[in-house]
Amino acid sequence: MSDSPVVTALLAAAAAEDAAVYGYSVAGARLATGQAKNAARTAYDAHRGQVQTVTQWLGGLGATPAPAAPIYRLPNPVVDNPTARALLAAIEESTAAAYADVVAVATGQLQHDAALLLQAAAVREAQWRTTPVPFPGLVGRLPG
Amino acid sequence: MYEPPLRGQPLLGRRTMLRLLGVAALGLVAGCRSGKQRTAPTSPQASTTPPGRSPQPVATSTPPSAAASPKPTISVLSPDQLVAQRVAAAEQALLAAYDAVAVAHPELAGRLAPFRADHAAHLQGLVPGATPSTAPNAAPSNTALASSTPSSTAVASPPLLSPPVSTAILHNLADLERTAAATRLRDVAATSGSLARLIASIGGCEAAHAALLSVAT
Numbered sequence: 161m162s163d164s165p166v167v168t169a170l171l172a173a174a175a176a177e178d179a180a181v182y183g184y185s186v187a188g189a190r191l192a193t194g195q196a197k198n199a200a201r202t203a204y205d206a207h208r209g210q211v212q213t214v215t216q217w218l219g220g221l222g223a224t225p226a227p228a229a230p231i232y233r234l235p236n237p238v239v240d241n242p243t244a245r246a247l248l249a250a251i252e253e254s255t256a257a258a259y260a261d262v263v264a265v266a267t268g269q270l271q272h273d274a275a276l277l278l279q280a281a282a283v284r285e286a287q288w289r290t291t292p293v294p295f296p297g298l299v300g301r302l303p304g
Numbered sequence: 305m306y307e308p309p310l311r312g313q314p315l316l317g318r319r320t321m322l323r324l325l326g327v328a329a330l331g332l333v334a335g336c337r338s339g340k341q342r343t344a345p346t347s348p349q350a351s352t353t354p355p356g357r358s359p360q361p362v363a364t365s366t367p368p369s370a371a372a373s374p375k376p377t378i379s380v381l382s383p384d385q386l387v388a389q390r391v392a393a394a395e396q397a398l399l400a401a402y403d404a405v406a407v408a409h410p411e412l413a414g415r416l417a418p419f420r421a422d423h424a425a426h427l428q429g430l431v432p433g434a435t436p437s438t439a440p441n442a443a444p445s446n447t448a449l450a451s452s453t454p455s456s457t458a459v460a461s462p463p464l465l466s467p468p469v470s471t472a473i474l475h476n477l478a479d480l481e482r483t484a485a486a487t488r489l490r491d492v493a494a495t496s497g498s499l500a501r502l503i504a505s506i507g508g509c510e511a512a513h514a515a516l517l518s519v520a521t
Contacts, residue, residue: 259504264496282511283511286513291516294425
């Protein structure tokens with residue numbers, strides 16, 4: 161039995177959110193300033209809330225996400241402020257990408273909400289990078 | 305109690321913002337108009353052939369008028385193309401806003417260049433091969449901005465006035481970006497697939513622009 165495209169995209173979003181929660185718990189302590197740590201804490205809470213939201217969406221479609229993994233492989237070791245910010249930017253890009261995929265296959269309120277969550281991820285991504293990205297969620301798979 | 309926001313003394317930034325908003329509104333209005341033109345011809349066609357309760361399997365029973373349905377002589381834009389054009393017009397308006405600021409305040413041009421470049425990339429992504437328009441209606445607003453701003457700043461000493469002016473301009477650009485991001489949410493609703501993904505991403509970029517410009521102030 162194969163899942164519908166919406167369920168498949170939402171399962172990926174749930175996995176991205178679980179990874180984001182883990183990533184923030186790892187990187188938060190390495191951030192240099194109190195302001196950045198506060199921002200990370202807020203984002204951590206947001207991602208935990210979004211795990212619940214996506215799980216509810218999936219429940220409405222009769223699906224259940226896989227439980228979060230206890231540990232994740234990081235793309236690069238987080239040893240200081242720059243590597244922490246780089247990880248958090250990468251995390252937000254991957255959640256933005258997951259929601260971009262939901263936007264592509266969903267309709268109505270779900271599509272709207274996914275687009276809104278993409279925007280929230282893009283805002284956090286830009287804040288960790290301190291520079292804008294032209295196509296958040298599409299980095300590495302640019303159009304044209 | 306309730307005071308219309310425009311009642312306050314006419315700040316320089318306010319005037320600039322109104323002009324910028326005007327530029328942006330032009331793009332939006334253009335998009336909305338074309339959207340209405342598209343929906344009008346399709347709706348009557350749909351209502352002319354209500355699905356019959358009793359099916360008629362014989363092909364010859366089809367009314368001749370339905371078989372010889374009028375073919376449009378000019379091709380109609382697909383709904384997706386229309387949305388892409390509408391968003392492209394909005395990106396053009398944002399480019400014009402950044403250009404107007406760069407003309408009036410060259411000291412901000414370098415700082416804003418990455419933001420402008422993103423909108424140019426959006427335009428390319430939506431309409432490959434498109435170039436930022438130097439339409440005649442964009443030129444007057446640019447020159448108006450460029451000429452009006454220095455004359456008003458000349459009243460006070462420029463070094464003292466300079467930081468608040470740039471703050472107000474960045475604030476106004478942040479407002480434009482925020483509005484654009486909200487509009488992209490509505491644009492997404494009219495699309496699906498890769499175009500929906502692209503427009504949602506553009507909206508994400510604009511939301512991020514708004515946040516970065518707000519921090520910069």
